[in-house]
Amino acid sequence: MKKIVLSLAIVIAITFGLYSCSKDVIQEPNPTEGLTKLTEGYVPGTATKMELYSKDASINSGFSKFYIALYDSVTGARVDNAEIQLMPMMDMGMMQHSAPYENPASSKSVNHLFPCSVVFIMSSMGGTWTVKVNVKNLSNNKEGYLTIPLTVTEPVKSKQKSFTATHNGSKYFISLIDPVAPKVGINDMEIAVYKKVSMMSWPADSSLSVTLTPEMPTMGHGSPNNVNPVHIGKGHYKGKVNFTMTGYWKLNLDFMSGAAVADSTQFFDIEF
Numbered sequence: 001m002k003k004i005v006l007s008l009a010i011v012i013a014i015t016f017g018l019y020s021c022s023k024d025v026i027q028e029p030n031p032t033e034g035l036t037k038l039t040e041g042y043v044p045g046t047a048t049k050m051e052l053y054s055k056d057a058s059i060n061s062g063f064s065k066f067y068i069a070l071y072d073s074v075t076g077a078r079v080d081n082a083e084i085q086l087m088p089m090m091d092m093g094m095m096q097h098s099a100p101y102e103n104p105a106s107s108k109s110v111n112h113l114f115p116c117s118v119v120f121i122m123s124s125m126g127g128t129w130t131v132k133v134n135v136k137n138l139s140n141n142k143e144g145y146l147t148i149p150l151t152v153t154e155p156v157k158s159k160q161k162s163f164t165a166t167h168n169g170s171k172y173f174i175s176l177i178d179p180v181a182p183k184v185g186i187n188d189m190e191i192a193v194y195k196k197v198s199m200m201s202w203p204a205d206s207s208l209s210v211t212l213t214p215e216m217p218t219m220g221h222g223s224p225n226n227v228n229p230v231h232i233g234k235g236h237y238k239g240k241v242n243f244t245m246t247g248y249w250k251l252n253l254d255f256m257s258g259a260a261v262a263d264s265t266q267f268f269d270i271e272f
């Protein structure tokens with residue numbers, strides 16, 4: 001009996017020993033866990049394969065975050081050093097226009113992925129969206145690009161607004177980034193602001209100040225303890241919004257340029 005117990009113990013020890021060993025060697029947390037692969041393709045002339053991921057399976061108009069994974073097309077090894085440049089374009093038949101975007105912040109991957117963003121200022125109802133992704137693979141110094149067609153849908157509650165400013169006549173585009181999952185209580189609030197300079201130039205804008213006034217129109221009340229979004233970089237403004245109860249909320253936003261009113265007509269609808 002003792003012998004059996006002993007040999008059983010040895011078998012268990014070996015099994016677990018081997019298991020943890022092999023686990024150490026081959027298992028690494030999957031960087032794309034929880035993400036959806038939208039498309040993949042070879043970047044011509046770069047010996048590089050590209051995969052495009054996002055958190056959601058469908059792309060809505062507004063601020064869309066993407067994650068790009070690159071692989072050596074011969075060995076399959078991950079490429080973690082690359083310069084990536086985006087160029088979104090919408091073909092509306094009679095004319096073409098670009099949109100705001102954020103290239104990866106570094107040529108070094110973050111957990112094997114290159115995070116980047118495109119602001120789709122309208123849905124594919126009005127035309128055809130593509131994103132040209134230019135890749136310079138720094139492990140072989142080859143450069144090329146891949147043009148990806150994307151279908152952009154309009155969500156029930158829009159997260160993308162625009163206005164023509166009264167103080168300078170320029171057109172501004174506002175994206176609602178947070179709250180993604182609104183809850184009762186204090187929520188992080190984030191918007192991004194872009195200025196349309198031309199059909200091909202949509203830089204981030206940090207010149208405006210923002211006042212946030214949430215209200216429940218059907219109940220005739222607002223909420224206390226909100227924090228106006230302030231600029232934190234790249235046109236992103238962060239603040240806090242307080243939802244004192246569930247239901248339909250209107251997030252009124254007033255934009256000022258110094259002492260001059262830029263716009264006081266915009267709002268985002270949130271219902272939860």
Ligand SMILES: [Cu+2]
Pocket residue numbers: 090092097122126127
């Ligand atoms: Cu368009």
